[in-house]
Amino acid sequence: MPKNEMTYCLRIPSRTDNLELIREFVARVARKVGFDEDDVGKIELACDEACSNVIKHAYEQKNGSQSLDVVIRVDLKKLTLVVTDHGKGFDPSKVIVPDMKEYLAQLKVGGLGIYLMRTLMDKVDYDIKPGVRNQVKMVKYFIDKKSSKVVKADRNEE
Amino acid sequence: MDTFTIQRQDKDEFSVLNLFGFLDAHTAPELEKQLDQLINEGRCKIIVNFANLNYISSAGLGVFMGKIETVRSMNGDIKMCKMTPKIFRVFDLLGFPTLYDIVQEEEEAVQLFASKEGSSRRAYDRT
Numbered sequence: 289m290p291k292n293e294m295t296y297c298l299r300i301p302s303r304t305d306n307l308e309l310i311r312e313f314v315a316r317v318a319r320k321v322g323f324d325e326d327d328v329g330k331i332e333l334a335c336d337e338a339c340s341n342v343i344k345h346a347y348e349q350k351n352g353s354q355s356l357d358v359v360i361r362v363d364l365k366k367l368t369l370v371v372t373d374h375g376k377g378f379d380p381s382k383v384i385v386p387d388m389k390e391y392l393a394q395l396k397v398g399g400l401g402i403y404l405m406r407t408l409m410d411k412v413d414y415d416i417k418p419g420v421r422n423q424v425k426m427v428k429y430f431i432d433k434k435s436s437k438v439v440k441a442d443r444n445e446e
Numbered sequence: 447m448d449t450f451t452i453q454r455q456d457k458d459e460f461s462v463l464n465l466f467g468f469l470d471a472h473t474a475p476e477l478e479k480q481l482d483q484l485i486n487e488g489r490c491k492i493i494v495n496f497a498n499l500n501y502i503s504s505a506g507l508g509v510f511m512g513k514i515e516t517v518r519s520m521n522g523d524i525k526m527c528k529m530t531p532k533i534f535r536v537f538d539l540l541g542f543p544t545l546y547d548i549v550q551e552e553e554e555a556v557q558l559f560a561s562k563e564g565s566s567r568r569a570y571d572r573t
Contacts, residue, residue: 304471304472307470307471307503308468308472311470311501329532329535333503333536336470336503337503337504340470340471340503343471344471400508400540401504404503404504404536404540407539408539
């Protein structure tokens with residue numbers, strides 16, 4: 289493990305009634321390592337969406353017969369959230385939402401969660417091995433590099 | 447443990463659903479059941495009050511998307527009010543304000559139902 293990296297793990301039965309517990313775990317870790325309430329809310333929701341997808345799709349709602357892992361790694365720059373399941377995989381490249389307005393107008397319900405995850409986090413990657421292991425890895429940086437405010441702060445530090 | 451509850455109030459032709467707690471993939475079916483109940487009763491002028499809702503995920507938004515077509519086909523609508531900034535952000539990220547009336551006060555939602563002009567969502571399109 290690299291220096292200055294901390295890891296927090298939760299293995300939990302794959303049931304929707306555990307979503308609240310998962311959110312509590314993720315929010316408390318995110319808060320503890322220094323994210324503000326706005327980012328804590330984003331990380332919490334992104335994790336909920338990833339876990340809900342796992343419970344609903346990967347395990348085809350066989351509630352509780354399998355477990356899912358939520359691992360949070362924190363280093364000096366970022367928080368990395370990894371949700372792993374051992375259920376059926378899916379092809380994330382097929383979930384493309386180019387135009388939300390049109391998408392909503394068509395009243396399609398699925399896929400909202402993946403769109404939210406991509407919007408709320410700085411990076412979302414999938415590692416899908418159907419039937420073996422599926423992972424969703426999401427990253428949130430402590431500093432929003434897009435923000436001009438932060439660029440200013442960086443200059444001050446130099 | 448009740449993580450999510452719905453309190454229904456019928457006022458004239460309007461039905462107000464007050465949501466409490468956490469609306470996620472676990473609790474969304476309860477909201478769906480309640481909306482189905484209203485649709486079955488033909489009470490399609492629905493106002494959802496979010497003042498006491500602490501959390502919503504896409505599963506909750508999906509319920510509204512799944513029912514809106516039926517409700518509107520019955521000359522009704524689902525209007526939303528009293529969202530906290532945290533809840534509104536999720537609706538906003540998914541583009542809901544262009545498709546649904548989202549207002550501050552319950553009274554405004556009632557007025558929108560009463561006014562033919564006001565029933566147009568364009569009145570609240572912020573673009």
